[in-house]
Amino acid sequence: MNASPSPDEPSAEVPTRAVGLTVDGRDVEVVDDGISLLDALRGPLGVHSVKDGCSPQGQCGCCTVLVDGTPRVACVTPLRRVAGRSVVTLDGLEPEARSRWVDAFVEHGASQCGFCTPGIIVRLDAVRAKGGDVRPGAVDRALAAHLCRCTGWQTIVEAAEDVLSGSTPVEVGPRDLDAAARRATLELGAPQQVGERVVLGAVGFSADTAPADALIAVPVPGSDDWVVGESLVEARRAAGKVQGRRTTVDPVPPLEVPDGDWDLTLRTGWVDAAYVETDSSWCVPGGDPSPAAANGGAFGAKRHSPLPAVARRLADEHGRAVLAQWSREDCSRSAPKRPPVAAGIRADGTGVIHVVRTEGIAERIRAAAPGLEVVELDVAGPPTSVTLRGAGWAEAVVLVAGVGAPSEVVSVESGRVGDQAGGERVVVRTSEGAVAEASIGADGIRVRAAGGDILDPVVLRSYCIGAAHMAFGWVTSEGVAVDAEGSVLDLTVRSLGVLKAADTPAITVELVPSDRPPVRVSDAVFAAVAAATWRFLGTPPDWPAGLLSNL
Numbered sequence: 001m002n003a004s005p006s007p008d009e010p011s012a013e014v015p016t017r018a019v020g021l022t023v024d025g026r027d028v029e030v031v032d033d034g035i036s037l038l039d040a041l042r043g044p045l046g047v048h049s050v051k052d053g054c055s056p057q058g059q060c061g062c063c064t065v066l067v068d069g070t071p072r073v074a075c076v077t078p079l080r081r082v083a084g085r086s087v088v089t090l091d092g093l094e095p096e097a098r099s100r101w102v103d104a105f106v107e108h109g110a111s112q113c114g115f116c117t118p119g120i121i122v123r124l125d126a127v128r129a130k131g132g133d134v135r136p137g138a139v140d141r142a143l144a145a146h147l148c149r150c151t152g153w154q155t156i157v158e159a160a161e162d163v164l165s166g167s168t169p170v171e172v173g174p175r176d177l178d179a180a181a182r183r184a185t186l187e188l189g190a191p192q193q194v195g196e197r198v199v200l201g202a203v204g205f206s207a208d209t210a211p212a213d214a215l216i217a218v219p220v221p222g223s224d225d226w227v228v229g230e231s232l233v234e235a236r237r238a239a240g241k242v243q244g245r246r247t248t249v250d251p252v253p254p255l256e257v258p259d260g261d262w263d264l265t266l267r268t269g270w271v272d273a274a275y276v277e278t279d280s281s282w283c284v285p286g287g288d289p290s291p292a293a294a295n296g297g298a299f300g301a302k303r304h305s306p307l308p309a310v311a312r313r314l315a316d317e318h319g320r321a322v323l324a325q326w327s328r329e330d331c332s333r334s335a336p337k338r339p340p341v342a343a344g345i346r347a348d349g350t351g352v353i354h355v356v357r358t359e360g361i362a363e364r365i366r367a368a369a370p371g372l373e374v375v376e377l378d379v380a381g382p383p384t385s386v387t388l389r390g391a392g393w394a395e396a397v398v399l400v401a402g403v404g405a406p407s408e409v410v411s412v413e414s415g416r417v418g419d420q421a422g423g424e425r426v427v428v429r430t431s432e433g434a435v436a437e438a439s440i441g442a443d444g445i446r447v448r449a450a451g452g453d454i455l456d457p458v459v460l461r462s463y464c465i466g467a468a469h470m471a472f473g474w475v476t477s478e479g480v481a482v483d484a485e486g487s488v489l490d491l492t493v494r495s496l497g498v499l500k501a502a503d504t505p506a507i508t509v510e511l512v513p514s515d516r517p518p519v520r521v522s523d524a525v526f527a528a529v530a531a532a533t534w535r536f537l538g539t540p541p542d543w544p545a546g547l548l549s550n551l
Helices: 037-042 095-108 117-129 138-143 154-165 177-188 232-239 307-318 328-334 361-368 393-403 457-476 522-536
Strands: 017-023 026-032 064-067 070-073 086-088 215-219 226-229 264-267 280-283 322-325 341-345 351-356 372-377 410-416 420-429 435-441 444-450 507-511
Touching: 037 064, 037 232, 064 117, 070 117, 095 117, 095 154, 095 457, 117 138, 117 154, 138 154, 154 457, 177 457, 215 232, 215 307, 226 232, 226 307, 264 393, 280 307, 307 322, 341 393, 351 361, 351 393, 361 372, 361 393, 393 410, 393 420, 393 522, 410 522, 420 522, 435 522, 444 457, 444 522, 457 507, 457 522
Parallel strands: 017 086, 215 322, 351 372, 444 507
Antiparallel strands: 017 026, 064 070, 064 086, 215 226, 264 341, 280 322, 341 351, 410 420, 420 435, 435 444
């Protein structure tokens, strides 16, 4: 499919000229050769609170700004169209309003990595400026233009409703943000900050901290080559980047269920980690490259990102600082995916599971389901990794829970979480001693989490909600279409299937106090909610199984 021209692609009809506009109250002038407003803001104007998560797809909302008071997505707004107009970013919001948003997001744990937060706040502040619509569903509608992988939306909605309603901030008592950061780091297995700078998107993302004179390097589509330019626009033009599209082909699990007499079967497909900050890393000649994940670990998907090595090599070759960047399309094609499985299991927990060949996957599966014979198969497709959240282990937990087989790792017990009569709950135990319980009902998802010393209840609750959201989406909506040759067809961030705020069930979290050392519990929450969701749906054999209409 041919892509339509993006604002990054020059046209004979768009002559180079200077465009004057006002940015955050400052009159500026930018040379325009067909670039987007986002290119101008992040490039010559140096405004880094405006993020690039998908340009020029216009789908993640991270580059949202106000143009004459109206929210606009900067990556699909040609610079020439804002000539003479007023552009306001997070940095230019009224100081009192910005402070209130920051406080509310910190109080509710509504920002984890912080990459998507500035754009979300800009849009929500436009709602506030127009009187603050707090009717049911109003915040969900405002968030429809945005994508957040981390939080599961609920804490964002809570923070927004507090600010928009004008309610007095809830006094949660003094917080130890160092302890909060310890809990956040523990849950993601990567350094994580907590506090005001996270909400402001100022935690040192590589694309924001590269030297101003750094060359920009991007990959050439369909090859292993990289090209460099003085700007991202120049590099992408030289590489011949074409905007990705969403395919009309539905995701299909690539593996067949093993032959056998099974009580349950399950097939999963290619699933993207769907992190919003695309991979980037910069390096100076002879130096050490910046991390691909500056705040949080992209749920394990960036652990072995190739970009730091690319940045180091190119910096040494060119004798200058180099910022290596993947586009959203590059992430869709090249970032590791969750290994697809196809399994059959009997009521006693024995069975066979086929899985796309992935280093370390067999051990992860056997840790939760020793009765499963693991058969790894070579399948044409994108790379896979066990570093993604609970990969292999969570699938095994789901299968064992599905048949209710005896297990030290997972059990299905009567009574829903929260001492509610009727129904059932799935209980998952990790080797580190964490315990998570999950149940699904008409009132949404209920979770109880025991991970030792809570350290900070706001952060732990937020990470449990995020894990529950991710698990529910994994079962019901997430998947990537891949053709028979192994090429990824879904190249937009929206096509990954991450649940929108409006489609996310209410999530109730109970945290169990303890004086034991803290351990990671969100992976157990992820597995427990996935298993509970699958059982609630009636154990459909193929994922994604489709959204529920009664939650």
